[in-house]
Amino acid sequence: MSAEAERPSQRGIRINFNTVLAAACVLFSIFLFAVIPSEVERPPVLFGQQSNGLDPAFFPHLVATCFLIVGLWYLRASFSLNDVNGFRGLKRGNYVSVGFTMLMFVVYAAILQPLGFVLSSALVVALLSIFYGARHWLTILLVALGVPAAVYVVFRRLLTVALPELPDF
Amino acid sequence: MGLIDEANCIPVYADPHPHPQPLPTSRRGALRILGTLAPKYALKDWALNVLDTILHSFELLLRVDTLLMMSLGLVLGIFIGALPGFTTTMAMAVLLPISFFLNPVVGIPFLIGVYKGGIYGGSIPAVLVGIPGTGASVATTYDGLPLTKKGQSRKALDMALAASVIGDLSASALTIVLIGPIALIAMKFGPPELAAVMLLSMLVIAFSGTAMVIKSLVMLLLGMFFAMVGQDPIGALSRFTFGFFPLESGINLLPMLIGLFAIPEVLLAIEEKAKPFVEKSVRPEGDRLSLKELSACRRTIARSTIMGGVIGMIPGVGQVVAALTAYAAAKTASPAPEKFGTGILEGVAAPEAANNAVNGPTMVPLLTLGIPGDNITAILLGAFVVQGLRPGPQLFARQAPLIYAILFSMLIACVLLLVLGYLLIPLFSKVVMIRKAYLVPLTVVFAFVGTYVFRSNVFDLYFLIFFGLIGYTARKLSFDVTPLVMAFILTPVLEYSLGQSILLSQGNLFHYVVVERPLALAIILATPVLTWLMWYRTRKLRNPDPVPGGEPATAE
Numbered sequence: 001m002s003a004e005a006e007r008p009s010q011r012g013i014r015i016n017f018n019t020v021l022a023a024a025c026v027l028f029s030i031f032l033f034a035v036i037p038s039e040v041e042r043p044p045v046l047f048g049q050q051s052n053g054l055d056p057a058f059f060p061h062l063v064a065t066c067f068l069i070v071g072l073w074y075l076r077a078s079f080s081l082n083d084v085n086g087f088r089g090l091k092r093g094n095y096v097s098v099g100f101t102m103l104m105f106v107v108y109a110a111i112l113q114p115l116g117f118v119l120s121s122a123l124v125v126a127l128l129s130i131f132y133g134a135r136h137w138l139t140i141l142l143v144a145l146g147v148p149a150a151v152y153v154v155f156r157r158l159l160t161v162a163l164p165e166l167p168d169f
Numbered sequence: 170m171g172l173i174d175e176a177n178c179i180p181v182y183a184d185p186h187p188h189p190q191p192l193p194t195s196r197r198g199a200l201r202i203l204g205t206l207a208p209k210y211a212l213k214d215w216a217l218n219v220l221d222t223i224l225h226s227f228e229l230l231l232r233v234d235t236l237l238m239m240s241l242g243l244v245l246g247i248f249i250g251a252l253p254g255f256t257t258t259m260a261m262a263v264l265l266p267i268s269f270f271l272n273p274v275v276g277i278p279f280l281i282g283v284y285k286g287g288i289y290g291g292s293i294p295a296v297l298v299g300i301p302g303t304g305a306s307v308a309t310t311y312d313g314l315p316l317t318k319k320g321q322s323r324k325a326l327d328m329a330l331a332a333s334v335i336g337d338l339s340a341s342a343l344t345i346v347l348i349g350p351i352a353l354i355a356m357k358f359g360p361p362e363l364a365a366v367m368l369l370s371m372l373v374i375a376f377s378g379t380a381m382v383i384k385s386l387v388m389l390l391l392g393m394f395f396a397m398v399g400q401d402p403i404g405a406l407s408r409f410t411f412g413f414f415p416l417e418s419g420i421n422l423l424p425m426l427i428g429l430f431a432i433p434e435v436l437l438a439i440e441e442k443a444k445p446f447v448e449k450s451v452r453p454e455g456d457r458l459s460l461k462e463l464s465a466c467r468r469t470i471a472r473s474t475i476m477g478g479v480i481g482m483i484p485g486v487g488q489v490v491a492a493l494t495a496y497a498a499a500k501t502a503s504p505a506p507e508k509f510g511t512g513i514l515e516g517v518a519a520p521e522a523a524n525n526a527v528n529g530p531t532m533v534p535l536l537t538l539g540i541p542g543d544n545i546t547a548i549l550l551g552a553f554v555v556q557g558l559r560p561g562p563q564l565f566a567r568q569a570p571l572i573y574a575i576l577f578s579m580l581i582a583c584v585l586l587l588v589l590g591y592l593l594i595p596l597f598s599k600v601v602m603i604r605k606a607y608l609v610p611l612t613v614v615f616a617f618v619g620t621y622v623f624r625s626n627v628f629d630l631y632f633l634i635f636f637g638l639i640g641y642t643a644r645k646l647s648f649d650v651t652p653l654v655m656a657f658i659l660t661p662v663l664e665y666s667l668g669q670s671i672l673l674s675q676g677n678l679f680h681y682v683v684v685e686r687p688l689a690l691a692i693i694l695a696t697p698v699l700t701w702l703m704w705y706r707t708r709k710l711r712n713p714d715p716v717p718g719g720e721p722a723t724a725e
Contacts, residue, residue, distance in 0.1 A: 017646060025387055032394070041406040054668035056401040056408060059660070063393045070386045077383055086645030094440040098641075101439050101613075102634070105432075108617055109630035121614045128610035132439060143607050151618060159270035161622050 017085045018078035025071030032064035097131075104128055117163040121148035219349070226573035229274045230581070238275050239582055242282025243589050249283075250290020251600040252608070253300040255434055257287030261548045262430040263612060266423070266619035273556045273571060278578035280552055284545055285337060285582050288488060288525055289590060292329040294601045296517065297322055297453070305488035305524040308496040312509065312516025319512050320455045323594075327458035328514045329521045330590040332470050334583050336522030340478040341529035341579040348533055348576065352565040355537040360669035361682055361689035363538075367663040369696045370540045371656055376704040377483065380649035388648055392656025395420050402661045403668040415628040422551050424620050424632035425657060429650045430544060431616045432637025437644065438609050452598055458514075466518040469499045473519045477526025482533055483703065487543050488524035490707070495523030529579055536560050536572055539662065540655075547654045555623070 040057045090098075104124055111120045126144040134140050155161045242264070249260035260283050268276030291306035296313035309329060316325040358366065375385040398409045399419025410416040473495035480491040499519035500509040509516050532549075534540040539561035541547035553560050558568065565572055620633045643650050670689075674681030682689050 021387075021646070035409070035411075039411065040408045043404050043406060054403055054664065054671050056404060056406045059393070059401075059664050060397055060408065063390055063397065066386075067390050067394075070383065070390060074383045074387060081381075083381075083647045086647070090440065097439045098436050101436060102638070105613070105617075105634045105637070106631075108613070109627060109634065112617070112621065112630065113627055117618065121618075125610040125614060128613065129606050132606035132609060134604065134606035139607070143611065147611055148614060151614065155618070155622060159267070161270055162625065163618065163622065 014079050016078065016081065016083070018081045018083060019075065022071055022074035022078045025067055025074055029064050029067035029071055032060065032067065036060050036064065100131055101128065113164045114167065115164075116166040118145075118148045118152050119166060120164075121151075222569045222573055225570035226577055229570055229574040230278075230577055232274070234272075235275050235278050235578065236581070236585070238271065238279040239282040239578060240585055240589060242279040242284075243286035243582065243586055244593070246283035246286020246288075247290035247293070247590065247593070247597050248286075248600055250287035251293040251597045252603070253294050253298075253601065255438070255612075256304065256430075257284060257291070258430045258544045258548070259434045259612075260287045261545055262427045263615045263619055265426065265548055265552055266622050268552045269555045269623060273553075273558060274574050274578075276556065277549070277552055277575050278582065280549060281575070281578055282582050282585070284549075285525070285528060285579075285586055286589075288528060289330065289333045289521075289586060290597065292333070292517075292521055293326065293594070293597050296325045296329060297598055298601060300601075305492055306520070307489060308492040308520035308524075309517055311496065311520075312512050312514075315510070315512030316514070316517065321512070323453040323455045324458050324462070324514065325517050326453055326594050326598075327591075328463070328466070328517045330587065330594070331458065331463055332466070332473070332518040332522040333525040334587045334590075335470050336474040336477055336524075336526035337528055337586070338580060338583040339474045340481065340526035341576070341583060343478060344529035344532060344579070345573070345576045348536060348572075351533060352537045352562065355562040356566055357688070358538075358562055359686070359689075360666040360673060361686045362692060364663055364666035364670055365689045365692035365696070366538055366540070367659045367666065369692060369699060370534070370538075371652070371659055371663070372696060372700045373703045374542075374655045375652045376700050377707040378649045378651055380647055382704065384648050385652045388643070388650060389652040389656045392653035393660045395425070395653075396657045396660035402665040415626075420632060420657075421624065421629055422554065422658070423623050424629045425636045425654065426548055426551055427616050427620050428633040428636025429640040429643075429654065430548070431612065432633065433640035433644050435609055435612055435616070436637070436641045438605055453594055462514055466515050469502075469515045469519050470522040472498060472502065473522035474526040477523035478530050480523075481527035481530030481542075483542070483707070488527045491527045492520035492524040495519045532576065532579070536576075537562065537565060539564075541658065544651055544654065547651075547658060550658060 036057055040060055043053075043056060104127060108120060108124045111123070114120075115123070122144045125148065126140055129140050129143065152163055155163050245264060246257065246260055249255050250257055261280060264283050265280065268280050270276075271279065288305050291301055291304075292309045292313070295301045295306035295309040297317055299310045299314035299317075301307045301310055313325050313329070316322060371389060375389045376382055378385040380388075394409075398416055400406060400417070401408055407417065476495045476498060477488075477491040480487075480494065496509075496516065496519045499515055500506045503509065503515065531542045531546050534542050535546045535550060537560075539550070539559060541550045550560060553564075558564055558571070616633065617630060620629050621627070623629065639653075640650055642648075643653075670681070671678055682693070
């Protein structure tokens with residue numbers, strides 16, 4: 001949400017992040033109504049008779065309708081809401097930290113199976129620790145290798161749960 | 170409750186397919202002694218059944234591995250609770266998967282240990298450095314830090330521990346006494362009543378949540394939408410899969426729980442890089458708490474326990490409100506209210522007894538109706554479901570000894586908390602010095618491995634990230650994720666119960682409910698009244714003296 005968007009408009013209506021979210025709710029309800037016919041499977045017709053049970057599309061329609069009503073209510077209420085947008089207080093460095101961490105999450109999910117649990121975890125822990133300011137190499141190494149290895153042993157030996165193993169090089 | 174086959178002293182529960190086993194000699198003897206004492210047959214049957222359930226539950230519970238895992242849970246809970254910024258909910262979410270691979274009477278008490286340890290652990294930094302480890306300890310900072318400044322931090326920590334244990338133990342014992350009769354009422358519920366209760370619960374949770382009602386309703390609807398992805402609960406027909414195969418089996422509860430409760434904590438912690446939780450070194454100092462000082466606070470502890478217990482039964486209110494309300498009540502009842510905030514032991518006892526007294530009663534709606542009252546009980550529900558146990562009236566009918574074993578484990582956890590807390594306070598006070606640079610990446614590893622091990626499905630990790638992003642955004646934009654989780658859990662039950670009700674009504678639901686199901690009708694009619702009442706009461710509890718621009722109390 002830009003600063004301009006949060007500034008009161010000429011008509012005295014305060015457009016803020018809540019207004020945007022409320023509009024998104026209304027749009028989402030329209031989207032739901034649009035996709036229900038194609039995304040909700042119809043019950044089979046047996047011996048030419050329709051089922052007299054609960055229609056699988058009933059709840060989707062109910063939720064879509066409620067989204068529309070709540071979205072419009074939220075839209076109307078949003079103009080007078082004074083909620084603080086928590087993202088506005090963040091500095092560039094905060095965004096970089098969060099962005100880097102999210103990127104590491106995706107990388108971790110992608111490499112967990114190919115590289116195995118211990119190796120991928122060690123890599124992620126080491127990179128994140130260094131990024132967050134850890135500079136003591138021995139501690140980084142101990143934490144990055146020791147803890148995933150211990151977790152691996154606990155899950156494999158004590159809980160008999162399979163975790164991705166090291167690849168065959 | 171079922172009957173007793175007197176010839177063999179075999180309990181017969183309300184299970185349609187019971188497989189009774191002969192009782193051990195010791196239990197047969199105890200039952201026969203009680204049988205001779207009980208004057209009336211009906212009373213005798215009931216008493217025998219209760220005693221048998223209790224004895225059976227102790228048989229299940231008293232195992233070395235249960236006690237060890239519960240102790241481990243308490244230690245881990247206190248450890249994470251003592252870290253400012255890391256919540257008990259996060260501890261539960263991250264450690265939840267460990268319980269999946271343990272016997273239910275080991276795994277669930279382990280989580281109960283984490284829960285109780287986490288709530289208590291929050292008081293350690295609250296007393297030592299004035300930073301609440303968890304939201305539940307906000308009120309503890311008011312007198313905890315001044316006591317530390319007076320050089321009485323050890324006394325304050327002891328009082329926090331004693332009040333926590335007394336409050337928790339009393340409320341848990343009361344829960345055990347009350348839960349049986351409540352479960353008997355719940356067993357009378359059929360699909361229409363269950364559907365009505367589900368609807369009521371969802372609305373109460375949305376209206377009594379920590380965020381604004383309109384925002385809670387948005388989250389509730391979002392949770393309902395996520396619950397519909399996959400297959401419908403009646404005919405297993407495909408819904409909202411968008412041709413994407415991993416969505417065919419629906420969204421799993423575990424990535425949602427860990428994503429919503431653990432990942433946002435990590436992202437919030439890393440916004441400010443590398444700093445330790447607290448800059449300066451701290452350690453408990455001064456004399457330990459005397460029995461005389463504890464006795465002087467007995468009325469405050471008793472009052473706070475009652476308040477916490479009552480608040481615990483209300484869905485969605487939680488420890489924060491209980492602690493703040495109890496602190497305010499203690500101040501009002503005190504002959505010297507001006508001393509509150511200057512460092513008196515009553516100011517620590519009141520919030521600590523109240524926030525821990527919430528723990529036991531939150532289990533009542535969970536175990537009797539399958540309705541989680543807050544985020545922590547939602548996580549516990551996840552543990553039950555993965556173990557193949559669906560909390561609700563049927564579970565109580567079929568697995569009463571297991572349920573009572575879990576309830577009794579709450580009492581044992583309190584005793585263990587007293588011992589471990591007393592011995593390990595100096596150690597846990599050092600926890601606040603741990604560098605985030607190491608702890609946060611390790612939390613990420615635990616969150617990912619916990620999500621992965623359940624189904625060994627890498628797509629669950631992407632769901633984890635997705636829900637983590639939703640949780641983080643929700644925190645930033647003042648949304649409460651509790652209604653989302655509750656709706657996700659309760660919507661399939663609601664839809665299934667409604668579907669069953671429609672089939673039972675043979676096409677005329679209105680007539681069926683009005684004429685044949687008066688209890689369901691009463692619940693439906695009471696829904697708007699109760700919803701409004703809960704909204705009004707929780708608003709009053711959160712804002713006893715409205716302060717312009719003041720922030721509402723937020724749950725964990």
